Amino acid sequence: xxxxxxxxxxxxxxxxxxxxxxxxxxxxxxxxxxxxxxxxxxxxxxxxxxxxxxxxxxxxxxxxxxxxxxxxxxxxxxxxxxxxxxxxxxxxxxxxxxxxxxxxxxxxxxxxxxxxxxxxxxxxxxxxxxxxxxxxxxxxxxxxxxxxxxxxxxxxxxxxxxxxxxxxxxxxxxxxxxxxxxxxxxxxxxxxxxxxxxxxxxxxxxxxxxxxxxxxxxxxxxxxxxxxxxxxxxxxxxxxxxxxxxxxxxxxxxxxxxxxxxxxxxxxxxxxxxxxxxxxxxxxxxxxxxxxxxxxxxxxxxxxxxxxxxxxxxxxxx
Amino acid sequence: xxxxxxxxxxxxxxxxxxxxxxxxxxxxxxxxxxxxxxxxxxxxxxxxxxxxxxxxxxxxxxxxxxxxxxxxxxxxxxxxxxxxxxxxxxxxxxxxxxxxxxxxxxxxxxxxxxxxxxxxxxxxxxxxxxxxxxxxxxxxxxxxxxxxxxxxxxxxxxxxxxxxxxxxxxxxxxxxxxxxxxxxxxxxxxxxxxxxxxxxxxxxxxxxxxxxxxxxxxxxxxxxxxxxxxxxxxxxxxxxxxxxxxxxxxxxxxxxxxxxxxxxxxxxxxxxxxxxxxxxxxxxxxxxxxxxxxxxxxxxxxxxxx
Numbered sequence: 001x002x003x004x005x006x007x008x009x010x011x012x013x014x015x016x017x018x019x020x021x022x023x024x025x026x027x028x029x030x031x032x033x034x035x036x037x038x039x040x041x042x043x044x045x046x047x048x049x050x051x052x053x054x055x056x057x058x059x060x061x062x063x064x065x066x067x068x069x070x071x072x073x074x075x076x077x078x079x080x081x082x083x084x085x086x087x088x089x090x091x092x093x094x095x096x097x098x099x100x101x102x103x104x105x106x107x108x109x110x111x112x113x114x115x116x117x118x119x120x121x122x123x124x125x126x127x128x129x130x131x132x133x134x135x136x137x138x139x140x141x142x143x144x145x146x147x148x149x150x151x152x153x154x155x156x157x158x159x160x161x162x163x164x165x166x167x168x169x170x171x172x173x174x175x176x177x178x179x180x181x182x183x184x185x186x187x188x189x190x191x192x193x194x195x196x197x198x199x200x201x202x203x204x205x206x207x208x209x210x211x212x213x214x215x216x217x218x219x220x221x222x223x224x225x226x227x228x229x230x231x232x233x234x235x236x237x238x239x240x241x242x243x244x245x246x247x248x249x250x251x252x253x254x255x256x257x258x259x260x261x262x263x264x265x266x267x268x269x270x271x272x273x274x275x276x277x278x279x280x281x282x283x284x285x286x287x288x289x290x291x292x293x294x295x296x297x298x299x300x301x302x303x304x305x306x307x308x309x310x311x312x313x314x315x316x317x318x
Numbered sequence: 319x320x321x322x323x324x325x326x327x328x329x330x331x332x333x334x335x336x337x338x339x340x341x342x343x344x345x346x347x348x349x350x351x352x353x354x355x356x357x358x359x360x361x362x363x364x365x366x367x368x369x370x371x372x373x374x375x376x377x378x379x380x381x382x383x384x385x386x387x388x389x390x391x392x393x394x395x396x397x398x399x400x401x402x403x404x405x406x407x408x409x410x411x412x413x414x415x416x417x418x419x420x421x422x423x424x425x426x427x428x429x430x431x432x433x434x435x436x437x438x439x440x441x442x443x444x445x446x447x448x449x450x451x452x453x454x455x456x457x458x459x460x461x462x463x464x465x466x467x468x469x470x471x472x473x474x475x476x477x478x479x480x481x482x483x484x485x486x487x488x489x490x491x492x493x494x495x496x497x498x499x500x501x502x503x504x505x506x507x508x509x510x511x512x513x514x515x516x517x518x519x520x521x522x523x524x525x526x527x528x529x530x531x532x533x534x535x536x537x538x539x540x541x542x543x544x545x546x547x548x549x550x551x552x553x554x555x556x557x558x559x560x561x562x563x564x565x566x567x568x569x570x571x572x573x574x575x576x577x578x579x580x581x582x583x584x585x586x587x588x589x590x591x592x593x594x595x596x597x598x599x600x601x602x603x604x605x606x607x608x609x610x611x612x613x614x615x616x617x618x619x620x621x622x623x624x
Contacts, residue, residue: 053527058442079531087529100524102539104617113538114528145618161528 004071006031006168006201007052007090012065014047014056019273021047021060022225029201031168034192036204036216036233038248042270044225045205049173052203053092054082070168087114091162095174097154101146107154108142111161129160134190152183156190163194170195173205188215209252213237221245224270224281227300231307241303241314243286280311288313319614319621326610330603337599338389341592342382350374351398351586372398385592395589399582404589408575408597414484415574418566419559421494426501426555431548433502434509438517439536449506457503461562465496465569482571489570497566501555508551512544519543545616553609557602 005028014022022044029035037045050056052067054074067075074085086092091114094100101110111126112119119126123142130138133156146154155175162170172191176184192215195202204216212219212233220230221244229242240246244266251264268285280286283293292312300310311317352369369375373384388395394404433453437446459467472492473481480489516522517540525535564576571577575594582590614621 055523055526083529083531085529086527092524092527094520094524096520099520102521102525102543103619104542105539110525110528113525113530116529147619158524161524 005029005068006070007203008066008068009048009052010066010068012048012051012067013063014044014051014060015063016060016273020063020225020276021273022051023276024065025220025222025225025227026065027220027227027230029169029203031199031201032196033217034195034202034204034215036206036212036219037222038206038209038212038219039222040207040270042224042272043222045207045222046173048222049092049171049203049205052171053086053090054079055086055092087162087167088165089167090169090171091165091167092171092173093155093158093162093175096151096178097158097175098146098151100158101154103146106143106145107149107157111157111164114161114165125164126160129164130157133157133160133163133194134186135160150183151179152187155179155183155187159187159190159194163198163200166198167200169201169203171203171205174207175204176211177206177208184211185214191215209248221248224276225273226281227308227310228282229307229309229311230300231305235305235307239318241307241309241317242311243288243313243317244282246317288316323607323610326607330607333603334596334599338592338596339382341595342385342588343378345583345586345588345591346378346381348583348586351588354586355398394593397582397587397590399585399587404593407590408578408593411573411575411578412597414572415560415563415567415576417484417490418493418497418563418572418574419556421490422498422501422559422562423556425494425498426505426559427552429498430502430505431509433506435513435536435541437506437510438513439532441514453503453506456499457507459499461496461500461565462569464499465492465566468492468496469570484572493566493570493572496569497559497562500562501559504551504555504558505548509544509548512547513540516540516543542616546613549609549612549616553605556605557598560598560601 008026008028010026012022012025013020025044025048027035027037037048039045047056047060050060051062056062062075065075066073069085069089074082077085101107106119108123108126109119111129112122115122115125119142126142127138130142135141135153135156141149141153146157149157158175170191175191176187179187188211191202191204194200204211206212216233218231219233219236221228221236221242223244228244229236229240236245237249240249247264247266251266253263266285271281271284277294279292279294279296280289280298283289286293288311290312296312298310298312300308301314302308303314350369352365352372352374356365356368366375373381376384385395394408396402397404397407400407433449437449437453440446469481469492472479479492483489513536517536521539522535525539526532530538560576563572563574564579566572567574567576568580575597579591579594581587582594
């Protein structure tokens, strides 16, 4: 894990109509590093991923911020130039691997698409990549269709198509959510290994703290369109300094829990973008909230141990 | 796959038989053709004699069985009016209707499918609104009226095209447009829905994330996936084309089987009507079988499912 970050997101803001979806989100990822963005559904993590790829749905606009890929701002380059970025410098994998593959096209040709060549010309390279992502019997698999492969294999195919052109950045949007637990672990191990071997910077979008603990070097916890807390995974899991992170970690059921005891939950629900007020967006559900939290937005500030927290009460939680 | 097709063929035979039976009895509800055949002022004995000679005095069910027996020997019978073989009369007309239907299909596919794709890809823009208006027009104009409008404009006022008859390609243009307009609109609407449905799928985002332009993703992936519902509609639309041909052939004096059917219904020339309907239903069923084969060509999931 080195020097210049592969991807820097600065102050990214997204809006749908007048409602802000994502508000000043920023982070950076170094080559070979896995950075997780974790949060509940609706917190803006998936649209953040789409914004980085510049594949936002028509209704959603980027209203501010920069996206630096290898130091170059790609947030305003023309679509034609962006097509040269996608698949080459930056790739993406999706939540449901079988849906992310065209059912009528062989997996080999879909991987070859990332190289912008017909499969016949790059067959050897595709076969090597299939072996690298752990597909057994690649000579047979390369000419098969997605429906002939399992979900886990399809995600390996997606990873192969995303990484074959050696991009600097991989965006993985809930890559294991649709898979069985054992397959999940295999796919995470694969991502981890490939990130290190190929020095790919990985942005992992997930709602699953278990996945974060498994493979992320650093984590950014998002809540209602903002980053609540960010820093090295080990530190944040050991001592969360934002009440939301703390409650999120406390709500993971453990084997040591007393049988039939109540599951820990966070009371209330995530506010929708039209309900965002002036203060901390977590205030209405937060056990530590006071008058200041409701009136003023807590800034994301460094706490000194490489971690950033957006809470007025961070010191009190230490 | 083969077994599936054989099953469909069996169903098709049963369906054809059902169509035949219904047409046989419905035609006979229209009255006794003997009365239209005898000369003015014929005596009751002469009428009865002719009726007996033609076999129309037998019980309906006996007539039906004898028709089926003839059919089983591939004997389609003789026309009551023209006094020559039905097979020859109908066969003479078939190429005209095939030509007309093919022309209409070229209009419908050639305009309808690109229009549908364009409406889906440029959704919500000027292109979609313009095309939607065009498609709605094609869908709303009744064929008999649009046919007459075309004749007035291009045949009478501008004198670009012949007003009627079947004389070379220039005379095919207007009937093909009049007949194809409705089918074109159906194709455009179905293609739009099918393409929109496919565009929302993850594999399109994934292809774009690989660096494909939207146009390339549509060409390489979306069109083939969207083809499956469109093929289904295409097979069904052939039935509509043949039904529409009855009207268009009458408006443009086009000597196809549609015109023949109308003339024969008026003359109560039962066997010709029955044969035309038999032909149409066989074509319709054949098109649906072709669609089944097309699915397998397009979709490996169907092809490889044994």
